Amino acid sequence: MSETKIYSRPESWMKEVHTHYCPGCGHGIAHRLICELIDEFGIQDKTISMAPVGCAAMMYDYIDIDYVEAPHGRAPAVATGIKRVYPEKIVFTYQGDGDLASIGMAEIIHAANRGENITVIFINNAIYGMTGGQMAPTTLIGQKATTCPLGRDPQLAGYPIRMCELLASLETPSYIERVSVARPKYTIKAKEALKKGFRYQMDKKGFSFIEVLSSCPTNWGLTPIKSFEWQLENMVPYYPLGIFKDFE
Amino acid sequence: MAKGRIEVSEDYCKSCGLCVAACPVKVLRISDRINMKGHRPVEQYKEGCIGCGMCAISCPDAAIEVYRISEE
Amino acid sequence: MTKVLMKGSEAIAEAAIQAGCTHFFGYPITPQNEIPEYMSAHLPEHGGIYIQGESEVASINMVLGAAATGCQVMTSSSSPGISLMSEGISYLAGSELPCVIVNVMRGGPGLGGILPSQADYLQATKGGGNGDYNLMVFAPGNLQEAVDLVQSAWDYAFKYRNPVMILADGFMGQMMEPVEIKEHKTDRGNVESWALGYYKERGNKRSLIKSMNLTPELLEEHNIHLQEKYAAMKKEETMFELVNLDDAELVIASYGTSARIAKTAISHLRNEGYKVGMVRPITLFPFPYEAFDRIPASTKHILDIEMNMGQMIDDVKIATACKYPVSFFGHCGGLAPSVEEIEAECKKILG
Ligand SMILES: Cc1ncc(C[n+]2csc(CCOP(=O)(O)OP(=O)(O)O)c2C)c(N)n1
Ligand code: SF4
Ligand code: SF4
Ligand code: SF4
Ligand SMILES: [Mg+2]
Numbered sequence: 001m002s003e004t005k006i007y008s009r010p011e012s013w014m015k016e017v018h019t020h021y022c023p024g025c026g027h028g029i030a031h032r033l034i035c036e037l038i039d040e041f042g043i044q045d046k047t048i049s050m051a052p053v054g055c056a057a058m059m060y061d062y063i064d065i066d067y068v069e070a071p072h073g074r075a076p077a078v079a080t081g082i083k084r085v086y087p088e089k090i091v092f093t094y095q096g097d098g099d100l101a102s103i104g105m106a107e108i109i110h111a112a113n114r115g116e117n118i119t120v121i122f123i124n125n126a127i128y129g130m131t132g133g134q135m136a137p138t139t140l141i142g143q144k145a146t147t148c149p150l151g152r153d154p155q156l157a158g159y160p161i162r163m164c165e166l167l168a169s170l171e172t173p174s175y176i177e178r179v180s181v182a183r184p185k186y187t188i189k190a191k192e193a194l195k196k197g198f199r200y201q202m203d204k205k206g207f208s209f210i211e212v213l214s215s216c217p218t219n220w221g222l223t224p225i226k227s228f229e230w231q232l233e234n235m236v237p238y239y240p241l242g243i244f245k246d247f248e
Numbered sequence: 249m250a251k252g253r254i255e256v257s258e259d260y261c262k263s264c265g266l267c268v269a270a271c272p273v274k275v276l277r278i279s280d281r282i283n284m285k286g287h288r289p290v291e292q293y294k295e296g297c298i299g300c301g302m303c304a305i306s307c308p309d310a311a312i313e314v315y316r317i318s319e320e
Numbered sequence: 321m322t323k324v325l326m327k328g329s330e331a332i333a334e335a336a337i338q339a340g341c342t343h344f345f346g347y348p349i350t351p352q353n354e355i356p357e358y359m360s361a362h363l364p365e366h367g368g369i370y371i372q373g374e375s376e377v378a379s380i381n382m383v384l385g386a387a388a389t390g391c392q393v394m395t396s397s398s399s400p401g402i403s404l405m406s407e408g409i410s411y412l413a414g415s416e417l418p419c420v421i422v423n424v425m426r427g428g429p430g431l432g433g434i435l436p437s438q439a440d441y442l443q444a445t446k447g448g449g450n451g452d453y454n455l456m457v458f459a460p461g462n463l464q465e466a467v468d469l470v471q472s473a474w475d476y477a478f479k480y481r482n483p484v485m486i487l488a489d490g491f492m493g494q495m496m497e498p499v500e501i502k503e504h505k506t507d508r509g510n511v512e513s514w515a516l517g518y519y520k521e522r523g524n525k526r527s528l529i530k531s532m533n534l535t536p537e538l539l540e541e542h543n544i545h546l547q548e549k550y551a552a553m554k555k556e557e558t559m560f561e562l563v564n565l566d567d568a569e570l571v572i573a574s575y576g577t578s579a580r581i582a583k584t585a586i587s588h589l590r591n592e593g594y595k596v597g598m599v600r601p602i603t604l605f606p607f608p609y610e611a612f613d614r615i616p617a618s619t620k621h622i623l624d625i626e627m628n629m630g631q632m633i634d635d636v637k638i639a640t641a642c643k644y645p646v647s648f649f650g651h652c653g654g655l656a657p658s659v660e661e662i663e664a665e666c667k668k669i670l671g
Contacts, residue, residue, distance in 0.1 A: 007304040007314035009257070018285060019309060024264030028308025035310075045519040050385075051530065060528050066516045068388040069530035071411050074381035077373065081385025081393070084343060084369050086517050107381070110374035184270050184305040217264075224264040 010035035012044045014064050024224020026214030027056055029181040030123055033191045034094070035063055037198055047090040048082055050075040054096035055129040073104020076111030079118045090201055092119040097138040098128045101161050108167075115172040115206040119197040122163060122209065125216040126235060133219030137161045140234055145219070160238065164211050168244035174206035176245040180213040180236065182228035189241075205247060213239060251317040252299015258289035260311035265290075267303035267312060276303060323498040329354030331467050331499050332422060332486070333362070336394055339471040339504040341420070342368040343393040345382035347375055347401060350434040351490035352424035355396040376401040380408030380421075387417035388529045390515030392474050392506060396422035398490075399440050400431060402448070409483060410449025413546070414531030418477035418508075420470070421455070422486045424493045427653045435654025436490030438576055441631035444487050445605045452543050454550050456484040457604040459575040461561070461583075463497040465602070471504040476557065478508045480549050487604060489627065491577045491656070550606070559602035560611040564590060568597030570670055571615050571644075573636045574625040575601050578650065578657060582625050585662035596666050604632075612639035621669050622646040627656050 013035045021028050038044050047065045051057050053072035060067035070078040075093035083091045100108050100122050108120065127145055128134040135145040135152060138160050142151040152160070164178045175197060179190035190212055197208035213235050215227040222230055261283060267290055268276045279291040290303075290311075299316035326334070333355045336344075344359040360370040373379030379395050386393035397405060402423045412419060425440045427433040444457045456476050460466035466488060473484040512518040516527050533539040564586055565571065574582045579600040589596045595618065599611045615622075622644045624633045630648035637646050649665045651657050657665075 001317060001319060003253070003315045003317050005313065006252075006299060006316050007301045007312070009310045009313060013310055018260060021308060023262035023287070023308075024266055025308055028310075029306070032308065032310050045524065046517075048516050057532065060530070064526060066519055066526045067528050067530070068385065068516060069411070069415065069532055070384070071381065071407050074377065074384075074408070077378040077381035078385035078388075080371065080378075081343070081345065081382035081387070082389060082516060083385075084371065084382075085386050085389040085391050089517060106374050107378050110378060114371075184302040187305050224266055225269050228266075 010039050012038040012064050014062050017062055019062055020058065021055065022218045024215070024217050024227065025055070026125060026181050026212070027123060029187060030121065030212050030214065031059060031062055033187070033194055034121070036191065037195055038063070038065065041198060043090050046088070047092070048086070049092050049094060050078050052093070052095045052099045054099045056094055056096065056123065057130065059094060073099050073102070074107055075099070076104065076107040076116070076120065080111055080114070080116050083116055083118050087117070090198060092121060092198070094121045094123065096129065097122070097124045097126065097136045101137040101163050109170070112167050112173045112207050112209065113170050115174070117201055117204055117206050119201050119208045120210070121194065122211040123214045124211055124239065125214040126160070127216045127219045129216045129219055133216070140238060162239060164209065164244045167209055172207060173209060173245055174247040175200050175208040177243045178211040178213065178239060178241050180231065180241055182213065182215070182231050186241070211239070250298050252297045253315045253317060254292055254297060254303060255313045256290055257311045258283045259285065260309045261287055261289035262309055263287040263289065264308065266306040266308070270302040270306040272300060272302060273298055323500045325496055325498050326463070327354065328463050328466065328495050328497070329424070329493040330358045331463055331501065332470050332488070333358035335467040335470045335501050336420070337362060337366055337368070338501050339392070339474060340506045341392045341394050343386045343391055344368070344370045344395065345373050345379040345386070345393070346395045346397060347373050347379050349398045349401045351426060351436070351493050352396050352398050352422065354493065355422060376404035377407065380405035383419050384408055384412055384417060387412060387419040388415070388516045390508060390511030392508070394420040394422070396424065398424045398426045399428050402440060402443065406449035409455065410451055410453060411531055412483045413449070413453035413455065414451060415529050416481040417483070417529065418474065418481050419483050420473045420477060420486065421483055422488065425487065425489045433654045434490070436577065436627065436656065437652060437654060438489055438578060438627040438631070439652060440487065441604065441626065441628060444485055445607070453546060454605050456480070456482060456553060456557070456606070457487050458484065459487045459602060459604050460492065461576060461579050461600060461602070463492065463495060464499050466492060467499050467501055471502070474506040474508070478506070480553060482549060487576065489577050554606040557603060558606050558608035558610065560608035561600040561602060562611065562614055563598040563600065565597040565599070565614060566616060567595050567618050568616060569595040569618055570621050570623060570666055571619050572596065572598040572623050572625055573632065574598060575604060575632070578625050578627050581657060581659055582662055585659045585666065588659065589663055589666055594666060594670055607635050607639070609639040612636070615640065619644060623665065623669060624648045625657060625662060626650045628652045
């Protein structure tokens, strides 16, 4: 009888740390996939990331690579500064929907439009997690949040923004895909997409954008399992999974 | 059927249950124990793990490691 | 290199390149457009990179990213643009990142005007962004000084790991003057020990650059550390010029372009027998309080002259411990006090 280890806690995941994320939060899954890819590519010593403002503000406590903190929404600009100094390093941003699609809308659009050779990981949980569940630009119509207690009203707040579709209307970006981490079968695809995003950067193919449909069990008021069910039933129809742009 | 085994780092587990839901052969459950963070860690409570890794892929806290066992 | 006749903005840009600036990020705004224009044309010739950000907000954050790698990065803007940059400037100071920011001031508040002004003294020296932080702020009095200060700015920025601001005004940007731009070797110190991108060199230890700390005791400790830096700047780095101070009965306090105008007035007044001198702060932060200790016993009055509504007057009062009456004279909105006006004001005070 022999044994092969087929899954290990990633090497680039900080030793002996407990994340501050709520039980079952999608942020942890996305972090884990990033760590797995950093290990698989062997790029721990040359990957640089920015901590966003949002629940992932302290992600540098979990992923053992070079980190700089970016102001709310500004990570794509900060990444531009870094990548223009270090074209050979791997630079990625990791941003929530409030961070990227609200306060940081200008920075993400223009980084995409310049074709910065970076990888952007966009965590869409349809809510402002960190500040306690306020409405996000991605909050669904009718979805309740602490600043739309009766549910999002399009008359008042407009319709939720689909970032992949918006960015895909630009000429420059190379790769845009929306994925989910709601079930293992989706998570496997999510990892493939992230891998492609990193691969393209290494091959100097330009701007990659991967939107990850995540969850916020705490502010959605659902269990972790029910949260992912809710995501598949409500978010996926509005935010369809798939590739929106691929230079290939 | 392939055979496998898992190791749970109980102190990392937050009892979210995502792995329990993901396991195709339903060998996992939330235990009665309490870990150092106050969560009830997951446990394999019966034989039959096939070493598919679905639990590990689901885990937001990288609390599960998976081994595949071959008979030779 | 010998002296060449150059326009202010271009001299500032060329001086920066000669001091080793490799990255420039900025957004157009009058009256400083010649700086980014010059950089876009000439920085690439030296292997550097110029990028026009989509806003001042983006530009300062590009600066933040580049600064975190320990390279020599710079931006320039004018008053409303600096206001937009304030968020990033606070983060740069909190994260202890070196960079050089040029503010070619125009009249405010709000959109104000596009003509020269010194309306951002308080914003530059007392904050602008949130939190307890200070920039080093240099106020050149002529073009040669501007060139020299821009060149040494990175030495200070790296020595203290702090942003340095060159506070100029539209006159300085537009004036033509003979200047000598020397090659300048910047001392960046031990960048490897803190900057991004040296994971291997540091023995597989990552770099973490941030301003956030949710543990109050640690955040306080960080603030105390920042204050210690500012205290060291106050002790070591003040710069000022004293003009005809020895027997002065009236002492002018002024900086930048207004000091330059005052200097001409002083020479006229001296010819007429009026005992007028001047203290000209060159560093506005750290403020050269000790320069005011040199004011002689003969002094009866201090006159603060600025192109604003008197923003430096409180610092002058602190510096002189209210031992003398301090009054203000100046113009704002794009107007500068004339030599004649200053002479008349001095004569009025001296009776
Ligand atoms: C300039 C500024 N405005 C507001 C905030 C407060 N703030 C912190 S996190 C956050 C929302 C983050 O939401 P999101 O990006 O969706 O991240 P999540 O927490 O959901 O992962 C806000 C508004 C801030 N830190 N800075
Ligand atoms: S608040 Fe929401 S997004 Fe933030 S950690 Fe908790 S579950 Fe995750
Ligand atoms: S490896 Fe597969 S079978 Fe074994 S516990 Fe995990 S999910 Fe269940
Ligand atoms: S997925 Fe991870 S954290 Fe959640 S119950 Fe399973 S082992 Fe615990
Ligand atoms: Mg969110």
